[in-house]
Amino acid sequence: MTFGEDLLDDFFRTDPAGAPALRRASRLWSDQMVRIGDLKPVHLGGKYGYSMARVTMLQVLTERAEQLGVDLRFGSNVTGRDEIDADVVVATDGVGSRLRTARAGHFGTTVEPGENRYVWLGTDRCVDVFTFAFERTDAGWIWFYAYPSADGASTCIVECAPETWTGLGLDSVPAADGLRMLESIFADALGGHRLLAPAGGDGAGELPWLRFREVRNRTWRDDDLVLAGDAAHTTHFGIGSGTVLAVQDGVALADALYATHDGRATAQGRIAALSAYDARRRARLGPIQDMARRNMRWFERAGERLERGEDPVEFSWALLDRRGDMGRLHYRLHRATQIGPVRQVRRTLTSARRVRRAAQRGERGAIG
Ligand SMILES: Cc1cc2nc3c(=O)[nH]c(=O)nc-3n(C[C@H](O)[C@H](O)[C@H](O)COP(=O)(O)OP(=O)(O)OC[C@H]3O[C@@H](n4cnc5c(N)ncnc54)[C@H](O)[C@@H]3O)c2cc1C
Numbered sequence: 001m002t003f004g005e006d007l008l009d010d011f012f013r014t015d016p017a018g019a020p021a022l023r024r025a026s027r028l029w030s031d032q033m034v035r036i037g038d039l040k041p042v043h044l045g046g047k048y049g050y051s052m053a054r055v056t057m058l059q060v061l062t063e064r065a066e067q068l069g070v071d072l073r074f075g076s077n078v079t080g081r082d083e084i085d086a087d088v089v090v091a092t093d094g095v096g097s098r099l100r101t102a103r104a105g106h107f108g109t110t111v112e113p114g115e116n117r118y119v120w121l122g123t124d125r126c127v128d129v130f131t132f133a134f135e136r137t138d139a140g141w142i143w144f145y146a147y148p149s150a151d152g153a154s155t156c157i158v159e160c161a162p163e164t165w166t167g168l169g170l171d172s173v174p175a176a177d178g179l180r181m182l183e184s185i186f187a188d189a190l191g192g193h194r195l196l197a198p199a200g201g202d203g204a205g206e207l208p209w210l211r212f213r214e215v216r217n218r219t220w221r222d223d224d225l226v227l228a229g230d231a232a233h234t235t236h237f238g239i240g241s242g243t244v245l246a247v248q249d250g251v252a253l254a255d256a257l258y259a260t261h262d263g264r265a266t267a268q269g270r271i272a273a274l275s276a277y278d279a280r281r282r283a284r285l286g287p288i289q290d291m292a293r294r295n296m297r298w299f300e301r302a303g304e305r306l307e308r309g310e311d312p313v314e315f316s317w318a319l320l321d322r323r324g325d326m327g328r329l330h331y332r333l334h335r336a337t338q339i340g341p342v343r344q345v346r347r348t349l350t351s352a353r354r355v356r357r358a359a360q361r362g363e364r365g366a367i368g
Contacts, residue, residue: 001155002029002051002130002147002240005357007247012361014251018064023363025060026050027148030347034316035133035189036306042316045337045346048354049130049240053150057243081225088270089225090253092246095213097231107227108218113211114236115300117170118159120208121179125193127154132319133189134306139167141303142185145238156195157237158182161303170209178207212236212296216289221278224270228253233285235292238299238322245288252284253277291323298322313338 003026011019029051032044065072079098081089091099100107127146134143142160149155165171170178179195186195197207215234220227229246256277260269298319305315317334320326336342 001054001057001149001243002049003244004049004240005354007244008050008358008363009361010244010247010251012363014254015064016362018067020363021064022057022060025056026052029128029130029148030350032130033132034312034319035131036312036315037134037136038188039312042312043337043343044316044320045333045343046350047130048350049147051147051149051155056150081222087224087267088257088274090250091225091227091231092229093231095215095230095234097227099225100217100227100231103222106222107220110216112214112216114214114296115211116159116161116296117165117209117211118157118237119210120198121156121158121182122149122153122196122198123156123190123193124153124196125190126152131189133186134302135185135189136306137164137168137185140164141306142168142182143302144186144189153196156190158186159299161300164303165209170207173206175205175207214289214293214296217282219278220282221274224267224274226253226274226277232281233289235289236296236299238295239292241288241292245285249281252281256280294324295322 008019008023008026011022027050028048030048032047034042034044036042062072078084078093080102081099089099091097093099100109123146125146127148130145130147132143132145134141140161140163142158142164144156144158146154146156160168160170168181170181173181175197179197183190183193183195213234214236215230215232217227217232220232228249230242232249233245235241235245253274256273257270259273259276299322302319305318310318313335317331320334321330333346337346
């Protein structure tokens with residue numbers, strides 16, 4: 001998963017003792033690059049971020065919870081509120097939340113699928129720059145987003161329109177053949193490296209292709225149960241924010257519960273705190289989900305743009321500004337960034353900005 005400064009700021013603010021372990025386990029990547037077939041790559045300057053294998057983040061957070069004396073229990077299949085003996089239940093059981101679907105009418109859940117198909121893979125190519133790579137095939141355009149995630153490996157999410165997916169036969173070939181086909185399509189962008197399926201998924205079965213599902217809920221609270229994370233809201237992976245938003249839900253919920261002594265001590269106080277969390281976070285997520293949907297739609301139309309033969313620098317600008325909130329100055333900077341020395345200056349300035357922000361949140365010695 002990738003994340004930006006906002007997640008580190010949140011961790012250092014809310015758990016200064018535990019946050020350095022998370023920072024040490026994360027990888028910094030600077031720059032983003034867009035490759036379209038064998039055309040000259042385009043640079044998206046001033047961009048950087050962090051990434052981490054999901055399993056690593058879970059390990060770091062688990063260790064921290066144990067240090068704090070949290071009673072962690074794994075491997076239970078929770079299907080209803082009544083199975084849990086607790087004052088407050090936080091349903092963070094993901095996009096298909098059973099606790100939510102058991103009361104879907106109450107929560108007013110809507111689930112809207114995206115059009116494109118995607119599959120979440122790895123590659124043994126170590127990319128040090130977040131890379132978008134678009135390739136033209138006989139069945140249409142297909143692309144990946146790749147970023148570093150672990151020693152000797154990177155994450156590689158492959159996405160395409162449904163016609164391309166079926167046209168290439170990716171909907172029906174065994175996983176091993178699908179991987180070889182994608183390796184061949186992306187041979188240049190991967191530098192001849194291999195693609196890796198999720199654990200145990202490279203055999204005779206099919207690759208786990210999915211459609212993104214946008215989940216929204218009219219309310220996130222049902223008495224003493226609240227939704228958080230993907231159970232409450234999903235945002236297209238193109239904005240890389242789902243985990244960050246889930247963590248921020250947790251912070252907001254704790255803030256609401258700890259705001260008053262009463263918020264924790266009495267059932268009435270707890271319900272008031274949960275209602276406050278619901279109202280505040282839902283209002284905050286609405287515009288973010290709208291922006292994420294614009295991002296998803298942009299990728300659903302990316303093939304049309306590419307088919308028109310749009311200039312790569314212009315196409316990459318449209319990709320950079322897919323949320324529609326950047327101005328002319330950014331556009332001019334984007335064009336200038338294609339010149340090597342200008343890019344270098346931007347990189348130096350971005351790096352200085354990053355180090356200052358790290359110092360502001362109390363991070364010491366974590367430069368790389
Ligand atoms: C392709 C892709 C790329 C993404 N990339 C990024 C990224 O770069 N950065 C980012 O911030 N986000 C990213 N996201 C989003 C991110 O993965 C999710 O938003 C995040 O994992 C949500 O966390 P969660 O804890 O709410 O749900 P989940 O991570 O789905 O966790 C739900 C947990 O609940 C457990 N569970 C489910 N049902 C039950 C049950 N009945 N009983 C007990 N336990 C149960 C599951 O085992 C799981 O551990 C991406 C998503 C996709 C699809």
